[in-house]
Amino acid sequence: MKKQVFKTVSLMTILLIVILQTNAQFRRGPRLISPQINEDNSVTFRLNAPDADNVAINGSWMPGYYGKQVDVAKGDSGIWSITVEGLAPNLYTYVFLVNGMRVLDPQNPQVMREGAGSDNYVIVPGKESEVYTVQDVPHGTLSSVWYPSPTLDKNRRMSVYTPPGYEEGDKEYPVFYLLHGAGGNEDSWPSLGRANCILDNLIADGIAKPMIVVITNGNSWSAAAPGEAPAGENAERLKGPGSGDRNGFENSLVNDVIPFIEKNYRVIADKDHRAIAGLSMGGMHTQTITNSNPGIFSYIGVMSAGLRNNPRFGGNNYDQEAHIKQLKALQESGVKLYWIGCGEEDTAKEINIALRKLYDDLGFKYVYRESPGGHTWANWRLYLSELAPLLFK
Amino acid sequence: MKKQVFKTVSLMTILLIVILQTNAQFRRGPRLISPQINEDNSVTFRLNAPDADNVAINGSWMPGYYGKQVDVAKGDSGIWSITVEGLAPNLYTYVFLVNGMRVLDPQNPQVMREGAGSDNYVIVPGKESEVYTVQDVPHGTLSSVWYPSPTLDKNRRMSVYTPPGYEEGDKEYPVFYLLHGAGGNEDSWPSLGRANCILDNLIADGIAKPMIVVITNGNSWSAAAPGEAPAGENAERLKGPGSGDRNGFENSLVNDVIPFIEKNYRVIADKDHRAIAGLSMGGMHTQTITNSNPGIFSYIGVMSAGLRNNPRFGGNNYDQEAHIKQLKALQESGVKLYWIGCGEEDTAKEINIALRKLYDDLGFKYVYRESPGGHTWANWRLYLSELAPLLFK
Numbered sequence: 001m002k003k004q005v006f007k008t009v010s011l012m013t014i015l016l017i018v019i020l021q022t023n024a025q026f027r028r029g030p031r032l033i034s035p036q037i038n039e040d041n042s043v044t045f046r047l048n049a050p051d052a053d054n055v056a057i058n059g060s061w062m063p064g065y066y067g068k069q070v071d072v073a074k075g076d077s078g079i080w081s082i083t084v085e086g087l088a089p090n091l092y093t094y095v096f097l098v099n100g101m102r103v104l105d106p107q108n109p110q111v112m113r114e115g116a117g118s119d120n121y122v123i124v125p126g127k128e129s130e131v132y133t134v135q136d137v138p139h140g141t142l143s144s145v146w147y148p149s150p151t152l153d154k155n156r157r158m159s160v161y162t163p164p165g166y167e168e169g170d171k172e173y174p175v176f177y178l179l180h181g182a183g184g185n186e187d188s189w190p191s192l193g194r195a196n197c198i199l200d201n202l203i204a205d206g207i208a209k210p211m212i213v214v215i216t217n218g219n220s221w222s223a224a225a226p227g228e229a230p231a232g233e234n235a236e237r238l239k240g241p242g243s244g245d246r247n248g249f250e251n252s253l254v255n256d257v258i259p260f261i262e263k264n265y266r267v268i269a270d271k272d273h274r275a276i277a278g279l280s281m282g283g284m285h286t287q288t289i290t291n292s293n294p295g296i297f298s299y300i301g302v303m304s305a306g307l308r309n310n311p312r313f314g315g316n317n318y319d320q321e322a323h324i325k326q327l328k329a330l331q332e333s334g335v336k337l338y339w340i341g342c343g344e345e346d347t348a349k350e351i352n353i354a355l356r357k358l359y360d361d362l363g364f365k366y367v368y369r370e371s372p373g374g375h376t377w378a379n380w381r382l383y384l385s386e387l388a389p390l391l392f393k
Numbered sequence: 394m395k396k397q398v399f400k401t402v403s404l405m406t407i408l409l410i411v412i413l414q415t416n417a418q419f420r421r422g423p424r425l426i427s428p429q430i431n432e433d434n435s436v437t438f439r440l441n442a443p444d445a446d447n448v449a450i451n452g453s454w455m456p457g458y459y460g461k462q463v464d465v466a467k468g469d470s471g472i473w474s475i476t477v478e479g480l481a482p483n484l485y486t487y488v489f490l491v492n493g494m495r496v497l498d499p500q501n502p503q504v505m506r507e508g509a510g511s512d513n514y515v516i517v518p519g520k521e522s523e524v525y526t527v528q529d530v531p532h533g534t535l536s537s538v539w540y541p542s543p544t545l546d547k548n549r550r551m552s553v554y555t556p557p558g559y560e561e562g563d564k565e566y567p568v569f570y571l572l573h574g575a576g577g578n579e580d581s582w583p584s585l586g587r588a589n590c591i592l593d594n595l596i597a598d599g600i601a602k603p604m605i606v607v608i609t610n611g612n613s614w615s616a617a618a619p620g621e622a623p624a625g626e627n628a629e630r631l632k633g634p635g636s637g638d639r640n641g642f643e644n645s646l647v648n649d650v651i652p653f654i655e656k657n658y659r660v661i662a663d664k665d666h667r668a669i670a671g672l673s674m675g676g677m678h679t680q681t682i683t684n685s686n687p688g689i690f691s692y693i694g695v696m697s698a699g700l701r702n703n704p705r706f707g708g709n710n711y712d713q714e715a716h717i718k719q720l721k722a723l724q725e726s727g728v729k730l731y732w733i734g735c736g737e738e739d740t741a742k743e744i745n746i747a748l749r750k751l752y753d754d755l756g757f758k759y760v761y762r763e764s765p766g767g768h769t770w771a772n773w774r775l776y777l778s779e780l781a782p783l784l785f786k
Binding site: 049051052098099100101102103104106109110111113115117118121123125133134135136138139141142143144145146154155157164167168224226227228229230231264 | 442444445491492493494495496497499502503504506508510511514516518526527528529531532534535536537538539547548550560561617619620621622623624657
């Protein structure tokens, strides 16, 4: 009898869903499949836009990506579609442009957001994209954690990844501090960078050591990602990045974040079990932090960033002599890996060349990885998947 | 000397940002302020769309909301704008409709996503919206946690809120299981429902007891939210909600989730320290779980759901006699609070009336809360903010 009621109530639930979903269906329009990954790994994108004059698509597979677009063809019943051939296995972001306006694919719940811009994404399956794909492997825990920052005089939010088994065991782990770029926040590496997914997969395959990953918010004027910070921060936000305390973030990472992590998590608290890496602005933060604090990190990664000796930046009071002195102290402190990654068409390419020239001149050892493409999350995901296996070994 | 280099590198960072943000600016178009909250709490929304034929806005302040829209006026230089007056303090979601297509506000990084549909949001400040606004109060930790579900034969993802102080202390806490509706997942209550924000504020004000909140994924066919589940789940997703094991989710909550939480968190593991509530489909799940398992929960909340005795659902094998037997057993088990909430224009209103009529006929005690509006997150946020203070007291 009990079982029958149980079944009945479940049927009720299903029927209720049908009724209540009417609203949701209304919002989404007719049911289309988009994106559709075809057997040959081409991908078909479809959009229902009967009143549009023109529809295009902007996708991260396009060389240059930002601002690039390809026309989408109008078919029957106002359904526009395009099939993109020859996509290598990877994670691609895209958005429709309807009469020039950015429109998300209403059929695709997979969305990544950077700053105020959202894009859909699709993963073309294959060996190269496996590491970006959630697999049926043990998953770590991803937490939004608030911590006090006396340096910045506020409580701030970060993302912390603890590897599978952390909660159940009593083992101590190394810690990897992972920094985002301008326009990003503590959500960027987990969402756009798929950091927890990549770490889960690398750890499951035995390619990377189990580690804690600490993803900070590098905007010193900000407590947290948009919508997660206390009200009133908006006024500060409008001043723009870097408007806060000079070196506030860099100082707070050393003075606030590391002590908080080492007090509240089971970590191995020494140089050989600390790594730091960052992309773009985060690559500059990484340099500032490690140059000014030799002996804290044995593993250092700089992605799509470089040295400021580029004439585009105009006059400055850069002190090369002092910089060199810092680098020598850093080298003497015993860096096990200094990893530099940059895209072939990266907007940071030129200043990256200048950085490497200085290091070469000094005999400052580093590993260099250049990859096709530009200043993109496609490259930073790739770099994370290649750098994480080199840490703590 | 060290300090000077530190300053210099920081200046480098800022200049680098300017260069590298060119891409981001390209994507976002010219700098506008939108939404702008004016001194009288009216809100101005602006969109740069020089080529659009018509622009409208759909906002949750409009009666009926879904499918409703108001025209936005075209001004100089292709900037469209509208000022909405007389908005009561609350959190409002909105989206532009450009030539009929849903377009997110490119100036507003605050986005909420439900299923495949994303909306921007804005909070009109005031006493009534304080509870939905991130305040400078102690914040709990929100974690994405994977757990084994032998009942559903997969690992699954849930969101767990631990209150401020949990990590540092050794106190044991009561647990509130909070269930989403059709189309939702384990991210819905934290994002659309602002559950962790609401709990932070209520706990800081001493209005709610510190508690752990466990937010499950009620789709038994699914491991996790879109993009977070292992590849291959998509095929199952397309079968639609409820295609999985009948009562799979309800059974798994009792057999898998509660034991996992009580093993891995510091909880008070008895009936008087367990609460459960759900909205819509989650309200049906709540009924199934509590009706079939008397003596597990002392606090029960049913939001925007009801009894299936509505002719719209057609013929069924509902067994009222068995249902009544269950309710009597539940009542005898000692329920301290049975809370029912429903909107005045809720799509679930009719079946909710039927539910309450049955309870009234049986003398089954409950507290009823009816609020203006319909089957919306505005109501579910309100219900959470009113129900949480009543728990564990």
